[in-house]
Amino acid sequence: MIPLPVMDSHRPPVRVMALHALAYCARLFYLEEVEEIRVANAQVFAGRQLHAALEADEDAESVSLDLTGETIGLIGKVDCLRRRDGSFLPYEHKRGRPARDPNNVAEPWPADRLQIIAYSVLLEDVFGEPIPEGRVRYHAENVTVRVPIDAQARADLQAAIAMAHQLRQSVDRPPITENARLCEKCSLAPVCLPEEVRHDREPERDPVRLFPPDRDGATLHVxxxxxxxxxxxxxxxxxxxxxxxxxxxxxxxxxxxxxxxxxxxxxxxxxxxxxxxxxxxxSVSGHHTASLVPTAGQVQRRIRQYQALTDEDTCLRLTQQLVTAKVEAQYRYLMRASRGDEEARSEIQTSLNSLQPLLSQIAQGTSRETLRGLEGASAVHYFAALRKLLGPQVPETLHSAIRTRRPPLDRFNALLGYGYGLLHTAVTRAILASGLEPALGFFHTPRSAAYPLVLDLMELFRVPLWDMPMIGSLNRGQWDPQEDFEVTRAKVWLSEPGRRKAIGLFEGRLQESWKHPVLNYSLSYARTIELEARLLEKEWTGEPGLFAQSRLR
Ligand code: SF4
Missing domain, CATH: 3.100.10.20 (CRISPR-associated endonuclease Cas1, N-terminal domain)
Structure with a gap:
């Protein structure tokens, strides 16, 4: 009756719901079961509500039976179990509509079919009784579809279980599904980014928007x-x-x-x-000290990251993409901020003249060391110009003559450093949420105080997320040199009102929406950070080409 493999301690049982995911898309199975990424979208919540309603309805004969099949190696929760003609008859309830064969006869979707087969064979294993049939009820059309538990069904289940074990052993994510319509209902689309991959393969194709435009929840600053x-x-x-x-x-x-x-x-x-x-x-000065986020199931992601970022060629390629994006952003911002203002343009023209040739040299850089040097040289020219973007209406005490970091020695540098601290935390959040190891980067070298990968990714966002709003805010006269700063002989930092103001400015920027110039859809800057972290991971999971491609217009 159950000619299936015996469970052993090295092959933990497979969840029936995981087989449902596997039949839907092998990549979905891998993300959920192997990488343990689970996201509940509207469809998942609606499905849970249906099951909760069934559990509350005594007439529905619902049982919600948790079962473990030792012989077959499956575990699962059967929704509804009835007795018909002396045999158990398992039911699976679905909110949607059934599939249709060419004669328009209702039939189960492949994933639903595999799921009810798995429940039926699991019940056989537990109760030792043959189960000839399972049923799937589609509530949107009030249609029930019968699934025979025959030799074909058992063979299909066996193949699926074997595939599940095989995928569990792999460190490689399966490719995205060829059926793009499946992705539109997939809860993991924001993590998987299938449309972004398709867009990269066929640039003329307009991606369907599956990545959420805004953050799911609010940030509470204490x-x-x-x-x-x-x-x-x-x-x-x-x-x-x-x-x-x-x-x-x-x-x-x-x-x-x-x-x-x-x-x-x-x-x-x-x-x-x-x-x-x-x-x-x-810390009070805005430096990131520690983070606590749930971090289950990241082993495969970490293995892939270690393999990629210990490869010099990969690190060089990523460094080139990153440094090019950063210096182009600096150059474009300086151009934009001085557009139509001849006096401002002439003030920063020397820096612009120096940045342009550096961009060509970066494109030809053949080592990370060289690129670090070119990035450092660009930073000197950029900060020399950034200070000059303050208008004459800005009080003299808010101007700066030199870039100072730890500690900041004037108000301009205190503001710059505090904003970068907020950005550091926002990038740390995105990296941890993406399951990446922040301590292993490709551009910055390991240091005790800051995570290299966070510093790497921050380079993409310093200009748009802090330099631009900060200079704009200073030029609008929103900063009080006395109220908003605490000045001692050794350092300058923000007072509590100043910190509140900086947080408001930064959070406002994070929520601003902009159109991604490559992917051609709008999203908040907060989501853009997460998107870039996920695109970075794609650089070493077989789908490279999209990291650090967006530019200021
Ligand atoms: S988004 Fe598409 S490719 Fe990615 S896991 Fe879901 S169904 Fe599969």
Whole structure:
């Protein structure tokens, strides 16, 4: 009755739902089961609601039976089980419509067919009784489709289980499905980026927009020294020392950023981990200190990253793409900011003249060391010009003569450094969310204080996410040299009102939408960071060519 392999401890059982994913798309199976990336989209939520409603309906004979088939090596939860003519009859409920054969007769979709076959054989394994048939009910048309558990069904199941075990052993992601329509309903499209790959293969093809334009949840910034963060029900409770407390439902949150010396309870940390809310700590001066994000199932992704970023040719290629993108962004911004203003253009013309030949040299760079040198030279010319973009209306104390980092020695550099700190945390979030190892980069060398891969990816965003809004804000007179800064003999940094202002400016920029010039769709800058992190990973997963291609217009 069950001529299938015996389970062993090195081959943990396969979930029946995973076989459903496998029949839908091998890559979906791999992302969910091997890389453990699970995203619930509207369809997934609607399916869960249907099952919850069935469980609440006694007439539906629902059982929600958790089963483990030791012999067959499957585990799963059967929705609904009935007795017909002395045999068990398993049902699977689906929200949508059935497939249709050429004669317009309803039939199950391949993934649904495999799923009910797997449940039937799993039940045979557990109860030791033959099951001749399973059924799939499609609620959108009130149609029930019968699936015979015959020799063909058993052979198909056996092949699927074998394929599942084979994929589990692999470190290579299967390619995207050839059937683009499947991707439109796939919950993992924002991670998989199938349309972006198709667009790269056929540039004239307009990609279907599957990557979300905005962030899913809000970022909660906790400032004010001594603020207490705890839990009340399903909400995060924030109790500042001198202000009223506030509650923030975890379902609305994406991230909590703790600035300076605040206290968060173990219960709040646990709630954040359970709900997938990342917690990140920053120093008072805006430097990233630590991050806490759930990090299951990243082994394959890390292995691929280690293999790729220990290969000199790959690192050189990525460095060239990155440095070109960065210096082009600097050049284009300087051109744009001085367009139509002859005086401003003549002020920065020397820098522009120096940057242009550097771009050609970067294109011909043959080692990472050379490219690092060219990038450093570009930075000197760029910052010399950036300071000159401040208009005469900006108070003299907000101008700067020289770039200083740690510690910043004037207000301009304090503002620049604080914004880069916020950017560092935003990029760290995106890299961790993408399952990449932040400590292994390709351009920056390992240092104790900062993650090289974060510093690498930041290079794409310094100009659009902080330099541009910061210079714009200074020129609009939004900064008070006294109120917004704390000045000592040794350093200058932002006061609490200044930090609040900088966070507001940065968060506003993250939410701004722009049109990706290569992929041709609009998305927020916050999503752009995540997109670039995922496109970077594609550089070593067989789908290269899209990382660091977007440019300021
Ligand atoms: S988005 Fe498409 S290619 Fe990617 S996992 Fe889903 S169905 Fe497969």
């Amino acid at each position: 400032l004010g020294q001594g603020t207490y963060i705890g839990v009340r029900g399903d909400s995060i409770l924030v109790k500042p020392r001198d202000e009223p407390e506030s509650k923030h439902p975890t379902q609305d949150l994406d991230t909590i950023l703790m600035h300076g010396f605040n206290q968060i309870t173990t219960q709040a940390i646990r709630k954040c981990v359970e709900q997938g809310v990342g917690v990140h700590w920053l």
